[in-house]
């Protein structure tokens with residue numbers, strides 16, 4: 103058991119962090135609200151990391167955590183975490199361009215109920231970045247169908263994607279009608295589940311990053327804001343809030359990397375890295391996403407409270423991260439949903 | 450102890466009902482539990498102005514006041530019946546509360562004859578008022594305010610800045626708290642001035658709320674000359690008036706706060722049905738919990754009536770502000786939870802009720818921050834109600 107990053111992982115984190123600090127400022131997020139192409143220059147840098155979509159899970163989480171910290175408007179999640187592993191599973195030749203970052207993709211899986219599970223709905227929901235993606239990878243029905251229960255995989259261009267507006271504008275979500283795609287293969291539903299589980303851990307890592315951003319902003323503000331002649335961080339009411347926020351962030355961070363290592367061990371069991379069963383993986387994934395969702399919502403609520411009036415203004419950047427926190431918590435299963443799934447696995 | 454209202458209250462309610470049936474405009478019963486208006490400029494629509502004037506002219510604006518102030522000399526209990534009935538119907542009296550709820554009682558208690566003459570228009574809504582208390586460096590620590598007013602002949606010269614001033618973009622007048630004696634201990638050098646917002650040197654810069662609506666502002670004062678007779682109360686006695694203002698703001702508001710919660714609980718029940726989760730025991734338990742929170746708060750509010758000395762702070766008022774504001778945030782968050790993946794969706798097609806729950810959720814933080822944050826309410830209860838030592 104070792105939660106410390108390797109030298110390479112430290113390097114990876116530091117380089118993406120430095121890149122994002124320079125290229126993904128709140129000004130970019132605000133410009134992107136009304137003008138989606140405002141985030142295109144950012145992708146020209148982030149595309150270099152797209153190969154992590156089929157790379158080591160821990161490394162993927164390190165990058166996602168940093169993307170969450172800046173609430174990056176970027177197709178990285180859609181393209182690298184969702185589309186790439188499906189294309190890899192069916193050996194599609196488009197994979198290379200996706201991993202090179204020269205093409206972007208996304209995944210249309212959830213149907214009307216918003217659940218990211220195999221279904222035969224042609225009306226797909228919550229498809230991230232569908233309008234700007236070069237290709238939408240569509241998972242069709244097939245459970246119990248003619249081809250031995252495998253799901254069909256097709257690609258199409260989402261020229262009729264309808265934006266779903268949410269609290270958050272940094273990760274545009276769309277409804278897509280998927281009846282017209284070009285079939286490119288089939289995928290086993292268990293393999294699909296495993297891909298979604300990995301994407302869920304990656305999204306949980308991202309949520310931890312957003313939660314940490316909210317914590318850091320609130321902590322910094324508590325040290326600098328003076329009322330009654332002292333920093334508001336000297337009031338125990340504020341200190342205890344920040345302590346509880348940091349506990350939730352620490353707990354979530356650990357749960358996420360525990361899950362990432364569990365998935366990695368299940369994929370490639372060996373002596374030193376241990377091994378993990380499918381059940382171990384599922385439990386760890388549910389714990390990670392649920393715990394990260396709790397941390398992010400907690401840091402959002404207490405973060406705005408600690409900021410007082412200034413946090414209630416549009417002009418202050420805090421709300422950008424509050425919005426992202428709530429939107430990400432609801433994507434790929436809410437905290438409640440993950441707890442329910444976990445409950446089913448415990449009995 | 451007694452559960453029911455008496456016949457005098459019930460006939461009062463009947464009279465009010467008849468009036469509302471006849472006069473209340475449809476728009477007034479659209480419940481304002483969240484602000485949809487992204488990018489709105491906060492201006493007051495004509496129907497609202499007419500409605501407030503109608504209430505005043507029929508003695509239904511503030512029933513406890515005499516006729517010439519838009520009331521009918523109602524008893525405190527009748528006033529409660531009034532607030533309940535209005536809340537039950539979801540009818541709002543006015544879209545700008547500072548004038549009738551804060552300025553009017555303060556001027557009636559502390560104002561000169563000329564200042565008291567401003568009260569009817571404030572209550573009728575003919576004059577829109579804003580309250581200039583908070584400053585960039587004086588929020589919770591209101592007594593730390595530094596906007597300076599110096600007496601120069603027969604006028605005060607004001608320099609400084611206020612912030613988060615609701616309604617400042619549309620207000621004609623402002624109740625402005627200023628420092629008149631910088632040498633005195635901080636609570637002893639504050640005064641209250643009435644400022645016409647069109648006085649030269651007053652500059653209003655709109656600020657946008659978290660949802661993008663321009664509902665409050667920063668207000669800058671540069672060498673603004675205010676006639677000395679606009680001083681309310683005695684020089685350097687303004688702190689006592691701030692305490693009064695906040696108490697007025699709070700005393701009647703609990704009924705509306707509780708009604709908003711109860712209305713929200715009804716909304717949650719409808720929402721659960723609409724989302725097909727009304728049989729989910731977990732959803733039911735959480736909505737029931739919220740119902741119990743609202744309903745026990747209503748009971749606590751009634752308990753506060755045992756000392757119906759309205760306008761003065763009773764411990765129940767502080768408890769009510771703290772508990773109802775926090776419950777309202779939790780309620781809207783539950784509304785998001787019930788919708789699962791659709792919780793944060795705000796568009797009219799996919800989102801329930803045009804994003805009522807997620808947008809409302811963001812707005813609820815106004816209640817736990819403005820008018821004394823939850824932390825400050827807890828400090829007040831700890832020290833003044835429970836008698837714990839000050840730190």
Ligand SMILES: Cc1cc2nc3c(=O)[nH]c(=O)nc-3n(C[C@H](O)[C@H](O)[C@H](O)COP(=O)(O)OP(=O)(O)OC[C@H]3O[C@@H](n4cnc5c(N)ncnc54)[C@H](O)[C@@H]3O)c2cc1C
Nearest residue numbers: 337407408410411582583588589613615815819820822824
């Ligand atoms: C929607 C809205 C409308 C408003 N309208 C008006 C208006 O019309 N006129 C007006 O004058 N003002 C208005 N305000 C300002 C409001 O009154 C202040 O925001 C409020 O008093 C808090 O002050 P602050 O924002 O400076 O926060 P701060 O005082 O800086 O507080 C920051 C944090 O520190 C905490 N804190 C501060 N002191 C203590 C303490 N002693 N112990 C424990 N915790 C503490 C607070 O609870 C908060 O969590 C409005 C605010 C909002 C959000």
